[in-house]
Amino acid sequence: MARLDELTERRLATVERWAQAALAAGRHHDVAAELRREVATHPLRERLYEHWMHALCRAGRPADALAAYERLHAEMAAELGVAPGQALADLRAGVLADDPVLRPRDGRAPAVLPRQLPPDVAGFTGRAEEIDRLARVPVAVVAGPGGIGESALAVHAAHLMAHRFPDVRTLITRGRPVRRP
Structure with a gap:
């Protein structure tokens, strides 16, 4: 079981690195679709949610990004009795403030x-x-x-x-x- 946990952790870390690179390359639609599946399987993984929320915002779906945050918040409160960390709280605040960094992008890499x-x-x-x-x-x-x-x-x-x-x-x-x- 420990080996399976280690492999799962390595896989998730790889998915997170891929998401970060794909976002930097302007592939936010691909990231949004892939991470939707990942957060369903790993509902407490904050870094996945962070990348997912970025992808949703850049794909022109800020309401879905806020819904994702609320979903994670509810899950963490129910399972762990805590709220998401500061990085996600800051990201949520950026979505609410319509931060230009989070606005839609055209999907092409610079x-x-x-x-x-x-x-x-x-x-x-x-x-x-x-x-x-x-x-x-x-x-x-x-x-x-x-x-x-x-x-x-x-x-x-x-x-x-x-x-x-x-x-x-x-x-x-x-x-x-x-x-x-």
């Missing part, structure tokens, strides 16, 4: 935006005409024979114009590292 520019070239001078031409287009290819400074120009121009492209800044080379002049 995008990771590429920012892959090498450091700017210190002491870069000249090439004002080329930089001006690069400033007039949203995408550019800078090409030339190796060693004339096309990579340095591209890196310097990209840094000068980075404020115009806050979401993506990427330099693609043809397999050669960018060298400082």
